[in-house]
C-alpha cells in the first residue's frame with residue numbers, strides 16, 4: 265500500500281504542475297486580449313494621450329464575478345493617463361512583446377500583462393504602456409479542480425487494482441490451500457508422494473521438492489526400521505544363549521561340569537555386553553546424536569597412544585605385536601575425544617581380531633600442512649578391494665571370517681569420521697598384504713612434530 269500511496273502523491277504533484285501551467289497559459293491569453301482591447305481605446309486628443317473608456321466598458325473590464333481586474337495606462341513619459349496609479353509595473357524592458365509577470369497589489373497576488381503600443385499614427389516612435397492585471401482566484405480554483413478530478417480517478421484506479429490483486433492472489437493461492445488440506449489430512453505414517461501432476465504448474469516444483477524429501481524420509485525410516493529389526497535379532501541370539509547356558513548349568517551335577525557351563529555363560533555375557541556397547545556407540549555416532557556432541561581441539565597422537573597402550577594386553581593374548589608410529593608431540597584436530605577414541609578402538613579391535621598370530625599391527629598419526637591422517641595397519645588377510653565399500657555397512661561381515669563380531673565396527677568408524685568431516689579409506693598394508701584403514705582429518709594448528717619413530721609399546725610373538 266505504501267508504494268502505491270507514494271506513487272499517487274508523486275503523480276498528483278506532477279498533474280498539479282501541468283494543470284497550473286495549462287491554466288496559466290489559457291488565462292494569460294484572455295488577459296492579453298483584455299489589454300489589447302484596452303489599447304484600441306487609446307485616443308490622441310489635442311496632442312495628448314487619453315483613454316476612451318465609457319463607464320459601461322470600464323465596468324466590463326473591471327467587474328468580474330470571481331477575480332478583481334485592474335488596469336493602468338501611461339504615456340511615454342511615464343505619466344498615468346488612466347486606471348490605477350499604483351498598479352505594479354513590470355521590470356523595464358524594451359521589446360513590444362507582451363510582458364507577463366506576478367506581483368502583489370492591495371494585499372493580493374496578481375497576474376499582470378504589460379503592452380507597449382504605438383498610439384500616434386503620425387509618430388511611430390510614441391508608445392503607451394498598457395497594464396492589465398487580475399487576481400489569481402479563478403486560476404487556482406481551476407488548477408485545484410483538475411487536481412481533484414485526476415486524484416479521484418487515480419484513487420478509484422488504485423482501489424480497483426488492489427481489489428483485483430487481492431482477488432487474484434486469493435484465487436492463485438487456492439491450489440496451495442488444497443495442498444495444505446491434503447497434507448493436514450495425512451497420518452504421520454503416510455509418506456506416499458503428493459499428487460504431483462494434478463497440482464498447478466506454479467507450485468509443481470515445490471510439490472516435487474516435498475515429494476523428494478518424503479522419499480528420502482521414507483528411505484531413512486525403512487533403513488532405521490531394518491536396523492532396529494537387525495539389532496533385535498542380534499540381541500536375541502546371545503540372550504537366548506545366556507538362558508540356555510544357565511539352564512544347562514542348573515542341570516549339571518558335578519562341579520567341573522557347572523564350571524564349564526558358567527564359563528560359557530560368561531563368554532555369552534561378554535558377547536551380549538559387547539553388542540550392547542556397539543549398538544550404543546553407533547547410536548551416539550549417528551548424525552542426529554553426534555551433531556550435538558561437544559567439539560574441541562583434540563590431540564590425535566595422545567588418543568592413539570592411549571588406545572594402543574590399553575590394547576597391548578589383548579594383542580599379547582593373540583600373540584600380536586601392537587605398536588605406535590607417530591610424530592612425537594601433538595597433532596590437533598577439531599573433534600570429540602570420546603567419539604575419536606571409539607573410532608581408534610574399533611580399528612585396533614578389528615586388526616587384533618583378523619590378524620593371525622605373529623602378525624604386526626601399527627597405529628600411526630601422520631600429517632601434512634593441512635591434514636592429519638590416522639591409520640591402523642596390519643599384515644593379516646586383508647579386505648578384498650571389491651568388499652571395501654560393503655564392510656562399512658551395518659551388520660555386514662565378510663563371509664569367510666569365523667571370528668565373533670556383529671558387523672558394526674566399521675559402520676561406527678564411518679559415522680564418526682563423517683561427524684568430523686573426515687575421509688575414510690581402506691587400502692593394502694605396506695608390504696602389499698594386510699589392511700590399512702586410514703582417516704584423514706582437517707588439521708587445526710601447525711603444532712610441533714618430532715622425528716617419526718616406532719615406539720614399540722609392546723612387542724611379542726612366538727619366538
Ligand SMILES: Nc1ncnc2c1ncn2[C@@H]1O[C@H](COP(=O)(O)OP(=O)(O)O)[C@@H](O)[C@H]1O
Nearest residue numbers: 614615618655661662669670671672673674699
Ligand atoms: N583389519 C581387518 N582385516 C581383515 N578383515 C577386516 C579387518 N577389519 C574388518 N574386516 C572385515 O570387515 C568386516 C566388518 O568389520 P566390522 O564392521 O568391524 O564388523 P565385525 O568386526 O564385527 O565383523 C569384518 O567382519 C571383517 O570381515
Ligand SMILES: [Mg+2]
Nearest residue numbers: 614669673674
Ligand atoms: Mg569389528
